[in-house]
Amino acid sequence: MSRNRLFKPLALLVALALGTSAVADARASDVKATPTSQSSGVYYEIFVRAWYDTNGDGIGDLNGVTAKLDYLKQLGISGIWLMPINSSPSYHGYDITDYYGINPQYGSTADLERLVAEAHKRGIAVTMDMVINHTSNTHPWFVDAQKADGAHRDWYSWTSKRPDLKALSATDTPIWHASDDGWYIGVFGGHMPDLNYDNPAVRAEMIKVGQYWLGKGVDGFRLDAAKHIYVDFKSDVHSAKALEKNVAWWTEYHDALAKVNPNVTLVGEVSATSPKELAPYLKPLGSIFDFPLAEQLIVSAKGERTGKLGQLLKDTYDDYKVAGDTPHIDSTFLSNHDQERVMSRLNGNLDHMRVAAAMLLTLPGRPYIYYGEELGMEGKKPDENLREPMRWTREAGPGESRWKPSSVNQGQAVSVQAEQDDPNSLYTTYRTLIGWRAQNSALRDGDLTVLTTGKPNLLAYWRNDGKQKLLVVHNLSGKAAVWKPKADLLPKDAAVLMTTRPQAALADGSLTLPAYSTVVLH
Numbered sequence: 001m002s003r004n005r006l007f008k009p010l011a012l013l014v015a016l017a018l019g020t021s022a023v024a025d026a027r028a029s030d031v032k033a034t035p036t037s038q039s040s041g042v043y044y045e046i047f048v049r050a051w052y053d054t055n056g057d058g059i060g061d062l063n064g065v066t067a068k069l070d071y072l073k074q075l076g077i078s079g080i081w082l083m084p085i086n087s088s089p090s091y092h093g094y095d096i097t098d099y100y101g102i103n104p105q106y107g108s109t110a111d112l113e114r115l116v117a118e119a120h121k122r123g124i125a126v127t128m129d130m131v132i133n134h135t136s137n138t139h140p141w142f143v144d145a146q147k148a149d150g151a152h153r154d155w156y157s158w159t160s161k162r163p164d165l166k167a168l169s170a171t172d173t174p175i176w177h178a179s180d181d182g183w184y185i186g187v188f189g190g191h192m193p194d195l196n197y198d199n200p201a202v203r204a205e206m207i208k209v210g211q212y213w214l215g216k217g218v219d220g221f222r223l224d225a226a227k228h229i230y231v232d233f234k235s236d237v238h239s240a241k242a243l244e245k246n247v248a249w250w251t252e253y254h255d256a257l258a259k260v261n262p263n264v265t266l267v268g269e270v271s272a273t274s275p276k277e278l279a280p281y282l283k284p285l286g287s288i289f290d291f292p293l294a295e296q297l298i299v300s301a302k303g304e305r306t307g308k309l310g311q312l313l314k315d316t317y318d319d320y321k322v323a324g325d326t327p328h329i330d331s332t333f334l335s336n337h338d339q340e341r342v343m344s345r346l347n348g349n350l351d352h353m354r355v356a357a358a359m360l361l362t363l364p365g366r367p368y369i370y371y372g373e374e375l376g377m378e379g380k381k382p383d384e385n386l387r388e389p390m391r392w393t394r395e396a397g398p399g400e401s402r403w404k405p406s407s408v409n410q411g412q413a414v415s416v417q418a419e420q421d422d423p424n425s426l427y428t429t430y431r432t433l434i435g436w437r438a439q440n441s442a443l444r445d446g447d448l449t450v451l452t453t454g455k456p457n458l459l460a461y462w463r464n465d466g467k468q469k470l471l472v473v474h475n476l477s478g479k480a481a482v483w484k485p486k487a488d489l490l491p492k493d494a495a496v497l498m499t500t501r502p503q504a505a506l507a508d509g510s511l512t513l514p515a516y517s518t519v520v521l522h
Contacts, residue, residue, distance in 0.1 A: 039078040039123060040078050040434045040435070040438035041437065042076060042077055042361070042366075042369065042434050042437060043080065043127075043366060043369070044075075044081070044369050045080075045081045045083065045336060045368055045369065045371060046065060046082055047060075047083045047337060048062060048064070048082060048083065049091060049105070049387070050371070050388060050389045051064050051068065051390050052390065052392065052399050052400075053399055053402070054067055056398075059106075059403050060390075060401040060403070061107050062106050062107040062108075062112055063107055064399070065082070066111075066119075067399075069115075071416065072124060075374065075427075075431055076434035076437075077124060077369075077434070078123065079125035079127060079265070080119065080124060080125070080126055081127045081129065081222045081368065082127070082128050083129050083337060084103075084129045085103055086099055086101060086103060086131070087104070088103060089136060092387070093129075094129075094131050094188075095134070095136035095138075095192050096131050096135055096139065098139075099209040100212060109216065112216060116216065116217035116218055117217065125220070126218050127218065127219055127220045128213055132195065132206045132209070133187070133188075133194060133224060134187070134188060134194045134195060135192070136192065137186075137190065137193055141155050141156075142156060145158075145184075146179050146180055148160075148182070154199050156193050157196045158183065158184050159176075159182055159183050160182045163176045163183050169186075169187040169233060170187060170228060170234055170237050171228075175187060175233060178190075185232055187225070197229050197230065197249055203252065206253070207252075207253060207257070210253065211257060214260045214264060219263075219264070220264045220265030221264075223269060224269055225269060226268035226281065226288075227246055227270045227272075230246045231246065243280055247283075247284050250285050251284040254284055254285060254286070265286070265287070266285045266286050267286075268287070268288045271291055272291055273291070275312075275315055276319050278290065278292075280322075282323035283323045285328075287330070288331060289336075289368075292312060293316060294333050294335065296312050297309070297359050298334060298342060298345050298346070300459070301353075301355045302346050302347075304352075304476045304477045305456045305476060306476065309459060313363070313450050314450050316330070329366050330364060332364075333367065333369075334360055334369075334373065335370055335373070336370050338386070339386065341377060341380070342370075343376045343377065343378045344380050344408075348376075350376065353426060354500065354516060355474060355516050357429060357433060358474060359474055361433040361434060362437075362443055362463070363461075364446065364447065372388075372391065373430075375415065375416065376414055377390075377391065377408075377410070377414060380407075385408075388404060388408075389403060391416065392417065393415055393416070393417045394412035394415050433500075436498055436520070440468060440497075442463040442464055442465045442467070442468040442469060443470065443472075445465040446462075446465035446468070446469075446470070447464055447465070448462070449461060449464070457481060458474065458483055459476065460483075460485075468522070469522070471489075471490070471520070471521040472520050473513060474517075474518050475514070477515060477516070478515045478516060480513065480514050480515055482511070482512050483511045484509055484510045484511070487509065490521065494522070495521065495522065496519055496521060498519075499518065499519045499520070500518045501514040501515075503517075504519045506521065
């Protein structure tokens with residue numbers, strides 16, 4: 001199978017903007033939202049509670065997402081992932097009580113439909129977080145299931161005999177939890193009981209839920225805890241049978257949703273340490289978050305050395321070939337709502353942050369940006385501190401979420417207001433890199449060939465989609481570098497197409513790269 005096909009993006013709805021843009025300076029604000037403007041393919045993760053508040057209660061809402069769609073359009077975003085918006089008793093929403101309802105703190109189903117319509121006008125797809133491995137323990141299904149003769153008893157996994165209460169789940173937590181009439185499985189805790197996917201009624205209901213929201217116009221789903229549908233116990237982690245059952249379920253799910261929207265976008269959360277663990281999920285889902293690559297990108301940027309990155313990239317695309325000759329895509333990212341924010345991991349080093357972003361946004365796949373990442377927002381555990389209010393203005397004002405106080409003291413400089421018109425800001429770096437991706441098909445759709453540079457601080461690779469061939473070179477270090485590629489590597493008329501530092505130059509077959517720079521040659 002060709003690697004070209006391996007990373008062709010999934011088709012979006014007809015309403016999404018496609019085409020080309022010739023904006024030389026990559027300023028996303030100049031890209032018109034018309035049927036001829038090119039999508040960057042970059043997605044953006046939003047915690048609605050922390051995003052933007054339109055009714056003055058201090059909590060972000062769906063209308064707030066709609067209100068800031070133009071910000072996302074100017075940044076160059078092609079799609080958004082909304083963290084859970086269904087009814088839930090928790091601040092984060094990963095324990096759902098009504099799959100057909102919207103958390104009233106966020107708004108209504110009508111608000112979501114309006115958001116989807118306005119997003120599509122701007123060429124932005126909308127995906128929802130779909131949390132179907134487990135429900136809340138206050139969900140009516142589970143309340144009923146706690147009765148031995150309850151109609152929903154078999155919707156969860158029970159035992160009436162005292163189990164081994166020392167048994168661990170796949171996440172190294174106690175897996176059995178006591179109720180009035182037996183013990184039940186909850187991989188993520190007693191407040192999140194796992195649904196029983198061996199029950200056909202559960203499978204049918206979850207498909208119905210997905211089809212319902214597709215009918216409301218959403219473009220697809222981020223699938224929470226995708227491997228834990230059947231990987232429950234620690235002993236299941238490397239179980240071939242559990243993997244086989246997971247793949248069978250997600251194939252059934254995808255095929256059923258595709259009947260409503262043939263171009264449905266699915267991306268699975270499959271925690272893994274190697275691409276081989278991710279590969280089996282690509283065919284049924286179409287896309288998987290690449291956790292091993294995210295970790296290595298940060299390690300390489302922080303250490304200023306490519307290290308294992310080049311080999312990991314080669315291994316990833318070799319391993320992914322087993323997924324079959326169907327369109328599927330690597331969902332790349334640097335961090336998400338469960339992980340320490342990138343800027344904190346990089347100890348606030350802006351140069352390292354720019355390098356990490358440049359690598360992310362010039363590699364194959366569908367890149368995801370966690371809200372505020374483009375501003376350099378920091379955040380360390382516990383989880384609440386990773387999900388703090390988006391910083392819109394230098395001084396907190398109307399519209400700013402107040403769901404929790406800040407745990408860091410970054411000052412007024414880390415805000416949209418301060419960075420949006422600053423040519424040297426991190427925001428501008430992100431906007432420029434996303435613009436590169438929108439304007440160059442090879443960066444969006446091309447395959448990848450990693451090159452050996454002979455220099456531990458330089459990462460180089462070709463991106464080629466058959467229409468355009470680009471050579472991307474990153475200098476991860478704080479010192480300028482000179483690289484003289486082999487004589488037959490570059491065409492005689494090769495030239496610098498784009499660079500993050502104007503001092504970059506190609507002369508007499510040698511490429512000069514300033515410190516912490518990225519250069520794209522054609």
